[in-house]
Amino acid sequence: MKTPREYTPLTxxxxxxxxxxxxxxxTDHLLHVHEEYLAERYQRFYFCDIQAISFxxxxxxxxxxxxxxxxxxxxxxxxAVMLSYQAPRAPVIFFGSLFAALLTSVIVNYVRGQSCxxxxxxxxxxxxxxxxxxxxxxxxxxxxTRPLIEAVQGQFNPDDLPQLPPVLAPTAExxxxxxxxxxxxxxxxxxxxxxAALLAVDLLASLVDLYKPxxxxxxxxxGLLMLFGMLGVLTAALTTQTGSDLPGRVKLLTWTxxxxxxxxxxxxxxxxxxxxxxxxxxxxxxxxxxxVLGEIVLCLGFWRGLRGWR
Amino acid sequence: MNTVLPTCRTCKAVFPSSxxxxxxxLPCLQCGGKSRIIVFPALxxxxxxxxxTSTALAxxxxxxxxxxxxxxxxxxxxxxxxxxxxxxxxxxxQHFCPQCLEAGRRKRTLTRLEPRRVLYDNIALVLAILPxxxxxxxxxxxxxxxxxxxxxxxxxSSLLPRTKVRFILAIVIGLAGLGxxxxxxxxxxxx
Numbered sequence: 263m264k265t266p267r268e269y270t271p272l273t274x275x276x277x278x279x280x281x282x283x284x285x286x287x288x289t290d291h292l293l294h295v296h297e298e299y300l301a302e303r304y305q306r307f308y309f310c311d312i313q314a315i316s317f318x319x320x321x322x323x324x325x326x327x328x329x330x331x332x333x334x335x336x337x338x339x340x341x342a343v344m345l346s347y348q349a350p351r352a353p354v355i356f357f358g359s360l361f362a363a364l365l366t367s368v369i370v371n372y373v374r375g376q377s378c379x380x381x382x383x384x385x386x387x388x389x390x391x392x393x394x395x396x397x398x399x400x401x402x403x404x405x406x407t408r409p410l411i412e413a414v415q416g417q418f419n420p421d422d423l424p425q426l427p428p429v430l431a432p433t434a435e436x437x438x439x440x441x442x443x444x445x446x447x448x449x450x451x452x453x454x455x456x457x458a459a460l461l462a463v464d465l466l467a468s469l470v471d472l473y474k475p476x477x478x479x480x481x482x483x484x485g486l487l488m489l490f491g492m493l494g495v496l497t498a499a500l501t502t503q504t505g506s507d508l509p510g511r512v513k514l515l516t517w518t519x520x521x522x523x524x525x526x527x528x529x530x531x532x533x534x535x536x537x538x539x540x541x542x543x544x545x546x547x548x549x550x551x552x553x554v555l556g557e558i559v560l561c562l563g564f565w566r567g568l569r570g571w572r
Numbered sequence: 573m574n575t576v577l578p579t580c581r582t583c584k585a586v587f588p589s590s591x592x593x594x595x596x597x598l599p600c601l602q603c604g605g606k607s608r609i610i611v612f613p614a615l616x617x618x619x620x621x622x623x624x625t626s627t628a629l630a631x632x633x634x635x636x637x638x639x640x641x642x643x644x645x646x647x648x649x650x651x652x653x654x655x656x657x658x659x660x661x662x663x664x665x666q667h668f669c670p671q672c673l674e675a676g677r678r679k680r681t682l683t684r685l686e687p688r689r690v691l692y693d694n695i696a697l698v699l700a701i702l703p704x705x706x707x708x709x710x711x712x713x714x715x716x717x718x719x720x721x722x723x724x725x726x727x728x729s730s731l732l733p734r735t736k737v738r739f740i741l742a743i744v745i746g747l748a749g750l751g752x753x754x755x756x757x758x759x760x761x762x763x
Contacts, residue, residue: 302689316609
């Protein structure tokens with residue numbers, strides 16, 4: 263006879279900040295499994311302890327789609343150049359497969375629905391369930407677990423709310439305390455302006471390079487200086503914008519800039535390995551076109567998002 | 573214990589009670605981020621801290637094994653000793669004395685206390701496969717992969733359903749790697 267399973271999977275495996283995560287349903291608790299490949303870590307949330315489950319919309323889907331689209335545009339340009347210059351078959355197949363994989367990834371990411379962050383609160387603290395990262399999954403998890411939790415705890419009665427503990431319940435001699443509201447830290451956006459300025463400088467340099475190419479040494483020195491400068495400013499921008507009141511659009515643009523730079527860096531390393539000697543000028547020309555187009559979009563985005571921001 | 577009300581993940585503002593158990597997504601009053609909050613009675617009535625009454629032992633009452641002056645409240649499901657309310661630790665509707673709880677944690681018989689488990693099958697598989705990149709490592713890593721697979725075969729694995737296929741794969745690949753390694757070394761010595 264088949265023994266009944268102790269745990270039923272509630273979600274698929276999802277990637278989080280430090281590996282893969284999955285949520286399981288036990289007899290009297292939820293099991294959040296963090297897979298570290300060589301080991302597994304477990305967090306158990308007993309039904310009687312769960313105080314609240316909240317899921318909040320995140321921009322993860324949009325960020326992933328945008329990064330993928332940038333990479334797809336770059337790859338499409340690359341493939342167009344390769345096909346028009348009758349490049350060898352092996353790199354065409356390699357980059358074509360990469361393009362198809364990225365396109366599939368974009369479609370899958372879109373079809374999976376809006377991304378979210380799921381927080382589970384107990385008396386001990388609030389934990390993020392990284393296994394639940396889409397609204398559809400969250401709704402499914404809530405539909406499965408809510409009746410089980412309510413079977414243990416009973417129904418939540420909104421009438422109980424005024425009878426909150428002394429900290430929140432107003433009394434005759436004590437005025438009602440104002441709930442503690444932590445305001446997000448203010449970000450002046452200086453690092454973002456610096457990033458936009460560097461992108462604008464690189465945009466000008468790419469335009470100049472299109473008409474009058476730089477010499478080898480000057481180009482290498484300029485490239486290294488710009489790369490380290492941009493990575494430094496990007497690190498500062500990403501650090502200061504975390505948990506700040508900066509508009510979401512600007513935050514998204516900063517992440518997009520990171521993707522844009524990383525793609526440019528990867529492409530500029532990989533492409534010369536395949537046929538840098540044969541089509542050196544063409545590769546450089548299309549690389550400049552990619553930089554100019556991407557940087558125009560990013561600079562305009564930063565200018566629109568940061569205009570009037572102090 | 574003070575009630576900690578659910579807060580917005582982005583701006584840390586407390587959600588108004590009108591958002592509780594609402595069917596759809598509602599915007600945060602401060603940052604506008606859309607969210608849905610489902611609250612349960614435990615939010616307003618958190619489990620009270622165990623208050624242990626120290627009533628004196630009356631004539632004819634059974635005493636606690638660890639505190640003979642206190643009356644027994646329950647029996648340990650591990651060792652059968654009488655326990656007072658202070659010594660009783662409840663875990664998934666079972667009662668344990670501190671000693672049995674510690675022994676269960678140490679001997680890993682109480683799986684619900686385990687926060688982490690090592691996956692020996694994955695370690696064996698990694699050891700068997702990784703040297704593909706550097707073939708000269710086969711003679712070293714293949715025997716280790718086989719040894720880890722045999723050693724970890726009976727060790728407690730994941731809490732979740734898991735087959736032994738990784739162990740078998742690790743042994744097969746390890747044996748193949750060992751064979752290749754020996755053949756390579758023999759050829760080297762002969763040449």
